[in-house]
Amino acid sequence: MVNGYAGKFLEIDLANKKIEEITFSDKIIQDYMGGRGLGVKILWDRLGNKWETIDPLGPENILLMLTGPFTGYFLGARTCVTGKSPQGNGIIGSTVGGEFGVELKCAGYDGIIFTGKAEKPSYVFICDDNIEIKDASHIWGKTSRESMRYLIKDSINDIKKIHPNYGEFKEPSVLYVGPAGENKSRVAAVAAKYTHAAGYGGYGGVMGSKNLKAVVVKGFGPLPDVIDQDKMLELSQEFSDNCFKIEFFRRWGTGSGGYTFGADSSSEPVRNWQEEWHNEESYKGEEFDKLWVKKYWGDFGCPVTCLKLAVLRDGKYDGAICDNPDYELEAFLGTNLGIFSPEQNIYLSYIIEELGFCGIQGGAILGFTGELFQRGIISKEDLGGIDLEWGNVDAFAELARKIAFREGIGDVLAEGIYRAALKLEEMKEKEVLKYAIHLKGMAIGAHGLRSGKDLVTPTSIGYSVSVQAGDHTSSAALPIDGRGSELRSIMSDSGVYCNFTTFTLAFAQIASFYQAVTGWELTKERWFGEKALRILQLQRTVSLLGGPDAEWRSKQDDTLPSRFWEPLPSGPLKGESIDRNTFEKLKSEYYTAVGWNEEGVPTSEILQKLDLKDVESKLKKEGLL
Amino acid sequence: MQNVNNLWIKRIYEKCSGCRRCEITCSLHHEGKIWPEASRVRVFMLVPGVEIPHLCFQCNDYPCVGGCPEEALSVDDQTGAIITDKSKCTACGICINACPGRVPHLHPQDDHIVICDLCGGKPKCTATCQEGKWDTLILSESQDVETEKIPAKTPKELAHETARKILGEKATEEVYEW
Numbered sequence: 001m002v003n004g005y006a007g008k009f010l011e012i013d014l015a016n017k018k019i020e021e022i023t024f025s026d027k028i029i030q031d032y033m034g035g036r037g038l039g040v041k042i043l044w045d046r047l048g049n050k051w052e053t054i055d056p057l058g059p060e061n062i063l064l065m066l067t068g069p070f071t072g073y074f075l076g077a078r079t080c081v082t083g084k085s086p087q088g089n090g091i092i093g094s095t096v097g098g099e100f101g102v103e104l105k106c107a108g109y110d111g112i113i114f115t116g117k118a119e120k121p122s123y124v125f126i127c128d129d130n131i132e133i134k135d136a137s138h139i140w141g142k143t144s145r146e147s148m149r150y151l152i153k154d155s156i157n158d159i160k161k162i163h164p165n166y167g168e169f170k171e172p173s174v175l176y177v178g179p180a181g182e183n184k185s186r187v188a189a190v191a192a193k194y195t196h197a198a199g200y201g202g203y204g205g206v207m208g209s210k211n212l213k214a215v216v217v218k219g220f221g222p223l224p225d226v227i228d229q230d231k232m233l234e235l236s237q238e239f240s241d242n243c244f245k246i247e248f249f250r251r252w253g254t255g256s257g258g259y260t261f262g263a264d265s266s267s268e269p270v271r272n273w274q275e276e277w278h279n280e281e282s283y284k285g286e287e288f289d290k291l292w293v294k295k296y297w298g299d300f301g302c303p304v305t306c307l308k309l310a311v312l313r314d315g316k317y318d319g320a321i322c323d324n325p326d327y328e329l330e331a332f333l334g335t336n337l338g339i340f341s342p343e344q345n346i347y348l349s350y351i352i353e354e355l356g357f358c359g360i361q362g363g364a365i366l367g368f369t370g371e372l373f374q375r376g377i378i379s380k381e382d383l384g385g386i387d388l389e390w391g392n393v394d395a396f397a398e399l400a401r402k403i404a405f406r407e408g409i410g411d412v413l414a415e416g417i418y419r420a421a422l423k424l425e426e427m428k429e430k431e432v433l434k435y436a437i438h439l440k441g442m443a444i445g446a447h448g449l450r451s452g453k454d455l456v457t458p459t460s461i462g463y464s465v466s467v468q469a470g471d472h473t474s475s476a477a478l479p480i481d482g483r484g485s486e487l488r489s490i491m492s493d494s495g496v497y498c499n500f501t502t503f504t505l506a507f508a509q510i511a512s513f514y515q516a517v518t519g520w521e522l523t524k525e526r527w528f529g530e531k532a533l534r535i536l537q538l539q540r541t542v543s544l545l546g547g548p549d550a551e552w553r554s555k556q557d558d559t560l561p562s563r564f565w566e567p568l569p570s571g572p573l574k575g576e577s578i579d580r581n582t583f584e585k586l587k588s589e590y591y592t593a594v595g596w597n598e599e600g601v602p603t604s605e606i607l608q609k610l611d612l613k614d615v616e617s618k619l620k621k622e623g624l625l
Numbered sequence: 626m627q628n629v630n631n632l633w634i635k636r637i638y639e640k641c642s643g644c645r646r647c648e649i650t651c652s653l654h655h656e657g658k659i660w661p662e663a664s665r666v667r668v669f670m671l672v673p674g675v676e677i678p679h680l681c682f683q684c685n686d687y688p689c690v691g692g693c694p695e696e697a698l699s700v701d702d703q704t705g706a707i708i709t710d711k712s713k714c715t716a717c718g719i720c721i722n723a724c725p726g727r728v729p730h731l732h733p734q735d736d737h738i739v740i741c742d743l744c745g746g747k748p749k750c751t752a753t754c755q756e757g758k759w760d761t762l763i764l765s766e767s768q769d770v771e772t773e774k775i776p777a778k779t780p781k782e783l784a785h786e787t788a789r790k791i792l793g794e795k796a797t798e799e800v801y802e803w
Contacts, residue, residue, distance in 0.1 A: 072659060073659065099645070099661075102661065106660075106661065106662065145799055148801075149799070149801055149802070152801040152803065153801065153802060153803040156801075156803045157803055163731070165716070165717075165718040165721075165731065166718075166730055166731045167718070167721045167727060167728075167729055167730030167731060168669075168679070168721075168727045168728075168730060168779065168780055170661075170662070170667050170668070170669050170670075171669065171670060171671060171801060193670075193673040193674075194673040194674060219662070220662045220733035220734070221660070221662075221733065221734070222652070222656065222658040222659060222660035222663065223658065223659040223660065225658065229657075229658075233653070240756075240757070244756070244757060244758065250758075293639075293674070293791045293792065295639060295640045295641070295642065295791070296640075296642040296644075296759060297642055297643060297674055297676075298642045298643060298644045299643070299644070300644070300645045300661075301644065301645065301646060301649060302642075302644045303644070303646075303757055305642040305644055305757075305759070309674040309791070309792070311791075311792045311793060311796070313793045318793075318795065319793070319795035319796070321674070321792055321796060323673075323674070
């Protein structure tokens with residue numbers, strides 16, 4: 001019995017409708033923890049030797065929904081969604097807030113492994129050990145909210161059959177895709193509630209490729225036992241008290257960032273990153289605040305409750321509801337499209353969620369198309385009559401709809417900025433790729449690097465050497481055992497907890513919580529020098545292997561989008577730029593620190609040290625090492 | 626003792642964050658583990674963002690107590706809370722239907738009903754809610770109880786009311802139905 005874990009996983013073969021329970025050895029659980037780390041291990045073991053041949057949107061890809069040993073016990077529950085990414089062709093550990101992981105553990109499972117492709121649109125219903133693959137034909141094509149209403153209704157009626165006489169049923173938790181995911185868009189999210197999304201990675205498209213509309217879960221059991229509950233609760237209280245003191249996040253969440261990241265740090269994308277500065281007063285936190293419900297909103301166990309509910313009660317967009325929007329959405333569905341109105345930003349966030357996009361990746365494709373329109377590379381006719389002027393929220397909403405349903409040019413754009421750019425270069429015989437602000441197939445988070453003043457990604461190599469490329473929640477920094485290190489993100493994504501609750505915590509404090517739950521000691525040296533480093537090497541390796549339609553050659557692709565090499569064009573920090581020499585120097589230092597050779601490939605030495613000889617063989621076989 | 630109903634948990638639905646820390650603390654107190662389904666207060670989210678912490682309303686006429694054919698339910702004369710005698714309860718569910726708010730529910734594992742017992746006079750949920758400054762569940766005492774008490778309603782009714790209040794009429798169309 002491993003404490004803090006349910007002790008078994010569900011493996012669901014969608015093609016053959018086969019459902020079984022599987023387990024992993026204690027060693028694997030100790031080494032890879034859960035969530036991102038365990039996901040990487042499962043994917044490597046099953047697909048590693050043929051990685052480059054696996055189509056992320058094909059039936060051979062594996063989709064994982066995993067909890068971790070922190071899920072449910074720690075402050076703010078999340079669930080990790082992963083698989084081979086249709087954006088970067090490696091692995092992204094993408095997490096989403098909400099009760100899904102808690103319900104799953106209470107149902108008796110630490111995670112779900114989906115293989116194959118269902119014959120027809122389906123959803124999976126889990127109520128403890130009652131598991132069924134059910135028909136989703138009646139909800140296929142419906143928007144997020146309408147889908148949810150059907151799913152909850154059908155599921156509660158099913159739960160009633162299992163527990164007659166029980167009383168009122170609390171709604172089960174659901175991870176779902178909207179139309180964008182159904183239509184295999186590479187920028188679709190796996191979503192929960194309103195605007196809760198595992199966005200990075202494009203796993204909404206993977207669900208669609210498996211004909212999997214949703215997973216519904218209700219668990220009637222307790223969370224699994226922990227080894228030292230008193231200690232765990234004591235730490236939980238201490239950490240919560242810390243969070244209660246951080247008034248800023250409770251008051252504003254990240255919802256005041258739409259103004260401050262532009263005006264103060266010049267690191268916000270404006271009109272497809274053509275600028276990173278604006279000081280539009282209309283976009284201040286106070287203006288968003290007027291549209292927020294006056295309460296805190298959060299997920300299971302959260303002491304921070306950084307979410308805000310935004311609602312439009314009148315005017316053209318009456319009835320639009322979304323959360324916050326948070327800073328990323330304020331940027332990607334606002335400033336990056338030339339939209340500086342909170343109302344319009346809320347409306348577009350609502351539309352994006354209804355269609356099932358990742359706000360960042362989906363917003364990036366809208367911004368990219370906006371710039372192509374600005375430059376006359378794409379015409380109104382190309383867009384099926386849409387006049388895609390910056391700031392025209394109705395035009396961007398209509399384009400989003402076309403992309404979700406792959407109508408007209410939407411079919412090309414649904415592939416995300418990198419692949420759409422390649423296709424458009426062919427179609428238009430013009431240079432397009434330089435307007436796709438991507439790294440290794442992914443749009444980057446709304447944290448520009450040129451000013452050097454961004455709070456989230458202050459270092460120029462942050463995205464370039466990250467194994468999750470543009471993911472601002474997993475950016476890299478030196479020292480590798482420091483607070484900003486990607487190896488610490490691997491901890492939160494593998495333990496599966498919200499990093500907004502751990503700002504003030506030292507690694508040792510987080511490790512002591514882990515020990516109270518599992519009974520296993522975790523020293524800083526073991527995590528940063530061994531376990532997390534092992535997960536990092538695996539992620540790096542699959543990113544290098546890539547395929548079948550894209551691969552990233554480390555040295556040249558560990559770079560920045562071309563626009564990021566130009567000086568900032570406007571604002572008080574105009575002229576600031578990234579020095580190439582410093583960048584290259586930092587990159588080299590980073591390679592050395594994590595055990596990569598000068599080409600950015602994990603060395604035999606580090607792979608052998610971390611007991612990854614099969615990885616070494618594979619890299620050698622493919623001529624990468 | 627004539628102190629019947631001298632405690633009551635006031636609930637301000639429009640402020641609930643949905644953090645469910647009340648469920649966590651309640652189940653820890655009553656079951657010794659984190660067990661959302663066994664919690665005596667359960668947070669229903671029948672439309673995202675509209676969070677309804679649902680627990681005993683301590684009706685003046687206690688229809689659940691009157692309805693119980695096994696005399697398994699009684700009223701604590703100190704607090705006014707319902708006390709469940711697990712040894713008598715047969716999990717027949719009559720009290721659930723007797724309750725105008727459909728508050729009681731079966732224990733997810735054992736054969737008895739679970740109803741809030743106000744933790745014997747010092748409710749854990751209100752302390753947790755206050756500590757986090759959400760101010761949704763608030764303990765009322767003695768003279769305030771009679772004026773603050775509200776009639777029991779079902780989670781669906783409360784979700785409609787609260788959605789209308791905080792999100793507007795249109796949002797009520799989104800409340801989950803079954």
